[in-house]
Amino acid sequence: MSSTPNGQWYPPEWPARIRALAHGELTPAAPRRAATVLLLRDTDAGGPAVHMLRRRTSMAFAGGAYAYPGGSVDPRDERPVAWAGPSRAAWAGRLGFGTGAEAEAAAQAVVCAAVRETFEEAGVLLAGTSAGTVVADTTGDDWEADRAALVAHELSFADFLDRRGLVLRSDLLGAWARWITPEFEPRRYDTWFFVAALPEGQRTRNVSTEADRTVWIRPAEAAAGYDRGELLMMPPTISTLRGLEAYGTAAETLAAAGGRDLAPVLAQAELKDGEIVLSWPGHEEFTKHLTPTEGPAPRSAAPAPPSTTASTTGDSPA
Numbered sequence: 001m002s003s004t005p006n007g008q009w010y011p012p013e014w015p016a017r018i019r020a021l022a023h024g025e026l027t028p029a030a031p032r033r034a035a036t037v038l039l040l041r042d043t044d045a046g047g048p049a050v051h052m053l054r055r056r057t058s059m060a061f062a063g064g065a066y067a068y069p070g071g072s073v074d075p076r077d078e079r080p081v082a083w084a085g086p087s088r089a090a091w092a093g094r095l096g097f098g099t100g101a102e103a104e105a106a107a108q109a110v111v112c113a114a115v116r117e118t119f120e121e122a123g124v125l126l127a128g129t130s131a132g133t134v135v136a137d138t139t140g141d142d143w144e145a146d147r148a149a150l151v152a153h154e155l156s157f158a159d160f161l162d163r164r165g166l167v168l169r170s171d172l173l174g175a176w177a178r179w180i181t182p183e184f185e186p187r188r189y190d191t192w193f194f195v196a197a198l199p200e201g202q203r204t205r206n207v208s209t210e211a212d213r214t215v216w217i218r219p220a221e222a223a224a225g226y227d228r229g230e231l232l233m234m235p236p237t238i239s240t241l242r243g244l245e246a247y248g249t250a251a252e253t254l255a256a257a258g259g260r261d262l263a264p265v266l267a268q269a270e271l272k273d274g275e276i277v278l279s280w281p282g283h284e285e286f287t288k289h290l291t292p293t294e295g296p297a298p299r300s301a302a303p304a305p306p307s308t309t310a311s312t313t314g315d316s317p318a
Helices: 014-022 088-095 101-122 141-151 157-164 219-227 235-244 250-257
Strands: 032-041 049-055 070-072 167-169 174-180 189-197 211-217 268-272 275-279 288-290
Touching (some): 014 268, 014 275, 032 101, 032 235, 032 250, 049 101, 049 219, 070 101, 088 101, 088 174, 101 141, 101 157, 101 167, 101 189, 174 235, 174 250, 189 235, 189 250, 211 219, 219 235
Parallel strands (some): 032 189
Antiparallel strands (some): 032 049, 049 211, 174 189, 268 275, 275 288
16 A cells, blocks of 8 residues: 555454455454543633543554554443442443443443543543632642542542542533444454543643653644654544634533534445445545555654643553
């Protein structure tokens, strides 16, 4: 395949895996439920900035790519928590789980994962001591100890909130999109993307071990870096970035979330006339045509983008 002019992440092993799937030699892995958060803050330069992380090149999945804080649902995310905002039943309907106790538990787990992962990977917590408050400062040794215990699975998110007397603020999240990793990828995720505004008084910290850089950047600037081939991103990342460009503030973005289509996007691969056609329905810009024996060369880590604020060295994934 000829070199990709933009920054679309595309692992070189995909063509062989696509062929194996087409020939019945590959059984798709079941996708794990996951959540990721597009954390926004308003700027004076026109439009909000979004918090992004560059994954370390050593990561097995999407190494070197820019993404958002996020990760897999922990089974313990279904444990009862103090809850504010739309009901679990409302979230179950919005996220596509249907009705009933099982659907509500699944919806809570996804929302909890979104809030937990944002705290684990960015140090930002969408919770407060009541339904109308939000924590103003999550820095300090005691907060860091709890964050590290969550990452190590030594502490459940429910116990963390309960011990601190905190209420999960589900109303601070807006469901934005849903993407499922292609069937030919061995590490598969069924991921809900959320938007949220950075709570007043809080600040992001680069605290994960899975990324080497964080940045606040306006969506249009990040998308331009991708278009120039300077910033490596997966299709869901650049797609959601482009979706943010229309809004002038974080509040406008959150208000628009309720009208977003959450139908899952799943890539399709076909063998046609001696070539592989890889497409994401409804997202034509990502369509790729390649011969069955070709694939792109491995990509090195994407450089730091021109950012709304200075990048910092540290850790964090998506």
